[in-house]
C-alpha cells in the first residue's frame with residue numbers, strides 16, 4: 652500500500668504520485684457524471700462518449716449516490732457506527748461523514764485526486780481518515796495503525812463497496828476480496844454493495860460502454876444479477892435482497908428522482 656494519508660493538522664498532505672492529466676480516471680469521470688468539477692478534459696471526453704452509448708449513465712451515478720446515502724442511514728439505524736468506504740471516490744456532496752456525523756469512517760481509494768480532495772475536506776475531522784490503497788489490500792488496510800487507532804475492529808463495521816467492484820475483473824477476484832473482509836471483520840458487520848449491470852440494456856449498448864471505457868484505459872466488468880449475487884459468498888443478503896438501485900428501501904428517503912436500472916444494490920450481514 653502507498654503511504655497512507657491521514658487527515659490531521661500535524662500531518663500535512665504529501666502527494667504519493669504525479670497526476671497524469673492525459674489518462675482518464677473513473678473517479679473523475681464519475682465526478683463529472685454527478686455534476687462535479689474535479690475532472691479534466693480527458694475525463695469529460697470519456698464521460699461524453701459513454702453518455703452517447705448509454706444515455707442513462709448519469710442517472711446511474713445519481714441513483715448510486717442516492718443508494719449510498721440510504722444504505723448508510725439504514726446501517727446506522729441498525730447499529731453500525733463505524734464504516735470502511737472502499738472506492739470512496741471524489742467527495743462530492745453527501746459523503747459518509749456527513750450522512751453519519753457521529754460515526755467513524757475510513758475512506759479508501761486508489762485515485763490520487765480522490766484521496767487529495769478527501770484529505771482537504773477531512774482536515775479538522777477527528778472521526779474520519781482517508782487512505783490511498785487498493786481495496787483488495789485487506790491486511791494493509793485493516794492492519795494500518797491509523798485504522799486501528801480510529802476503528803474498534805472488535806466491533807461491527809459497515810463495509811461499503813458502492814459502485815466499485817465492477818472495476819474488478821473476475822481475475823481480480825472481487826468475491827475473494829469480499830470474503831476476506833467478511834472473515835476479518837467482527838461478527839455483526841454488514842456490507843452495502845452496488846454494482847453496474849447491463850441486464851436492462853441492449854447487449855450492444857453494454858459492449859459499447861465497456862469498449863469506450865477500455866479505450867480510455869479503464870476496465871469495467873458489468874455483471875448480471877446472478878453474478879452480483881455470486882460475489883456475496885459468506886455475506887447473507889438482508890431484506891429485500893438484491894434489487895435495482897432505486898428499489899432498495901425507498902422508504903428510508905426518496906431515491907434520486909432520475910430512474911436508473913443500470914445497477915443493483917444489496918445490503919448483507921456477516922454470517923460469522
Ligand SMILES: C[S@@+](CC[C@H](N)C(=O)[O-])C[C@H]1O[C@@H](n2cnc3c(N)ncnc32)[C@H](O)[C@@H]1O
Nearest residue numbers: 678681738739740760761762785786813814818
Ligand atoms: C464510480 S466511483 C464510486 C464512488 C463512491 N463509492 C460512490 O458510489 O459515490 C468508483 C471509485 O472507486 C475507485 N476504485 C476503483 N477500483 C478500486 C480499487 N481496486 N481499489 C480502490 N479504489 C478503487 C475509483 O478510483 C473511484 O474513485
